[in-house]
Amino acid sequence: MPNKPAVRATEVVSAETAGSLLRELVAHLRQNRTQLREEWASRITEAQLLTAMSKEEIFAEATSVYDNYVEALETETFESLQAYARNLSERIIPRGVETHEVVGIVLLLRDVLARSLFGKYRADYNKLARILDAYEPAANRIAITVAVGFVQERERIIREQQEAIRELSTPVLQVRERLLILPIIGAIDPQRARQLTEQLLRGIRSNRAKVAVLDITGVPYIDSAVANHLVQTVEASRLLGATVIVTGLSPEIAQTLVNISVDLAKMTTVGDLQGGIEEAERRLGYKVVPLSEIPQQQEEQ
Amino acid sequence: MEVPVLKQGDYLIASIQSALSDQDLVQLRDSIVQKVGKLRSRGVIVDVTVLDVMDSFATRTLRDIAHMIRLRGAETVIVGIQPEVAFAMVQLGLSLEGVACALDLEEGLAYLNRKSPKSTKKGA
Numbered sequence: 207m208p209n210k211p212a213v214r215a216t217e218v219v220s221a222e223t224a225g226s227l228l229r230e231l232v233a234h235l236r237q238n239r240t241q242l243r244e245e246w247a248s249r250i251t252e253a254q255l256l257t258a259m260s261k262e263e264i265f266a267e268a269t270s271v272y273d274n275y276v277e278a279l280e281t282e283t284f285e286s287l288q289a290y291a292r293n294l295s296e297r298i299i300p301r302g303v304e305t306h307e308v309v310g311i312v313l314l315l316r317d318v319l320a321r322s323l324f325g326k327y328r329a330d331y332n333k334l335a336r337i338l339d340a341y342e343p344a345a346n347r348i349a350i351t352v353a354v355g356f357v358q359e360r361e362r363i364i365r366e367q368q369e370a371i372r373e374l375s376t377p378v379l380q381v382r383e384r385l386l387i388l389p390i391i392g393a394i395d396p397q398r399a400r401q402l403t404e405q406l407l408r409g410i411r412s413n414r415a416k417v418a419v420l421d422i423t424g425v426p427y428i429d430s431a432v433a434n435h436l437v438q439t440v441e442a443s444r445l446l447g448a449t450v451i452v453t454g455l456s457p458e459i460a461q462t463l464v465n466i467s468v469d470l471a472k473m474t475t476v477g478d479l480q481g482g483i484e485e486a487e488r489r490l491g492y493k494v495v496p497l498s499e500i501p502q503q504q505e506e507q
Numbered sequence: 508m509e510v511p512v513l514k515q516g517d518y519l520i521a522s523i524q525s526a527l528s529d530q531d532l533v534q535l536r537d538s539i540v541q542k543v544g545k546l547r548s549r550g551v552i553v554d555v556t557v558l559d560v561m562d563s564f565a566t567r568t569l570r571d572i573a574h575m576i577r578l579r580g581a582e583t584v585i586v587g588i589q590p591e592v593a594f595a596m597v598q599l600g601l602s603l604e605g606v607a608c609a610l611d612l613e614e615g616l617a618y619l620n621r622k623s624p625k626s627t628k629k630g631a
Contacts (some may be wrong), residue, residue, distance in 0.1 A: 260617045269589055280559065290584070311584075358541045369525070374533070386545075403594055404590070404594075407590030407593060407594060408590055410526075410590070411590055414614070416614075438594065438598060439594075440596040441597040442590070442593040442594045442596070442597045443593075444594055444602075444608060445585075445588045445592075445593040445596065445602070445603060446588060446590065446608065446610055447608045447609035447610040447614055447615075448610070497510075
């Protein structure tokens, strides 16, 4: 009997005991694989978890989760389970599976297995307690591993999307030779401000711009850090030989800038985008005239 | 390393080739200020394209050059500051106040041509 020493176990051999108990446990779970798996799948359906997936899919996933679960119990290593959890999350997140569902099914499995252990060792209370001592920490770690894997995958997706939004959110557009506009919509946080500066300075360089119009009509408010950042951006652009015209300052933003006493002497500001573009054109030496006025001028000459 | 200062028509072009020590910078300043009088130049371009760091001493020396050149009756323009360098400088509070800057050599020349029109000998 492998667990014979366990009966008269002391602290010294308790590690070995836990190992052999775990082995016994795994053997039990392997033996009753089909039955336990089916019970689990039906509990999932009952609890109305994973409603985004069909019954067959649930059963197929349940099978592989079950096998991975038992394997993690057996080897006590969580790497392959982690990889599996990540892979599973990748597949099911786009289908709208929620965090509570994933955590829910893993906890359900834990309960189903614990129930079956209760059933098996009902007669021997001490043995049951020891088996549970071995099972519970491992089972909890598995639940944590799967939940963390799922949440991490979610966070990764969110980060990617944020990155995409951020990239889309600061376009640098050339409207005329050497004239750029940067329309900014939405709140500016320090990170976005940094990105904006980077894009603007790069845009100035690659388009050989002389004037850039920074339109903040769509910005609801800015704080002092961002305001200072704007001033620095204007200054840095000057070092590249370009002028920045800031347009569309709302009354609230104007108030903020005055209250925190930002040095406005360094910034050229114009009321709205149209005025800003006109001012930029003037500086670049453009004059925009309606076509109807041109023959008239020629007649005068 | 010494910075070559080239005469190009009415202008002087100092094209920095590598990172400069403080001593090199002082030498550059002295040689530009001297040459601008000797060669009767009307404008000076300092090209800093290769510099990926600008410390406070470099910035101050460039500003000094610009102010000294102005006193000598000519215009200075700093060209080729890299975007990253520009922002780092501004964050450190080194913003070359009162000194003209341009994107590159071509822009710098265009700036000087605008700023100091040809002398009277060619007529208007």
